């Protein structure tokens with residue numbers, strides 16, 4: 001008798017605002033639906049940061065055909081980094097606070113429908129990218145968005161309301177950042193490298209980003225008067241930020257940022273600090289299979 005193709009679901013028990021009990025219902029649904037579709041399903045629950053990468057790497061070594069990441073963009077990032085340049089395809093089951101990659105790719109935000117998509121869908125090739133040694137699939141950046149990512153990480157409660165409150169407070173404390181971008185001196189409010197078009201929650205920094213074109217959208221937000229903040233925010237969520245005079249974008253395959261001191265960045269929303277003050281960003285074209 002031929003062996004059934006295996007499918008692994010990796011669950012982050014802490015991601016987003018869904019409870020552990022809700023995630024366990026999702027686990028049972030996954031097991032039932034996978035068996036109905038003649039897969040051999042397995043489930044693993046992450047126990048610490050980075051665990052999803054280890055579990056996914058081990059799955060690729062065993063030849064598991066599909067790995068589902070059940071979590072937010074952080075869990076999806078950790079899982080996807082181990083699947084890059086492998087024959088194992090990623091299924092996205094978004095239960096995070098932002099769900100940027102799922103929204104960009106049109107993956108259902110209803111977790112049960114997303115499980116079905118991951119089990120029934122076909123593998124599609126997308127790009128990924130790196131900022132220094134840190135992989136990202138959605139966006140990475142510096143300036144205001146990194147400042148907010150660092151402040152958000154300190155909050156005891158996650159979710160959109162906390163994020164909005166954190167960003168609002170950060171706006172008044174933050175000062176535009178000075179650095180050199182590919183040898184040019186810049187003072188910017190923020191600088192984003194977008195593989196997908198949005199940060200999450202339909203905040204579209206790069207409305208025209210194509211996740212499979214072998215390029216990143218390098219998006220600058222230039223310093224602006226405080227009274228322009230409302231219009232910029234409206235454009236961010238209205239997918240028209242590229243029409244603002246303070247937004248400037250171009251497609252790149254790589255970039256280098258150098259600052260005078262340690263550089264605060266984020267990769268898919270995870271706050272990181274580069275002590276050397278130097279960031280090398282590059283695209284890895286066609287490096288990941290996603291089930292769509």
Ligand SMILES: Nc1ncnc2c1ncn2[C@@H]1O[C@H](COP(=O)(O)OP(=O)(O)OP(=O)(O)O)[C@@H](O)[C@H]1O
Pocket residue numbers: 012013014015016017046047048049050051071072073074075076078095096097098099100158159200269270
């Ligand atoms: N058992 C665990 N204990 C502590 N941290 C964990 C555990 N499992 C995973 N993590 C960490 O939880 C972090 C946040 O997860 P994730 O991004 O999925 O959720 P989120 O932040 O709520 O969603 P979003 O990224 O959409 O805002 C990840 O960086 C991951 O390393």
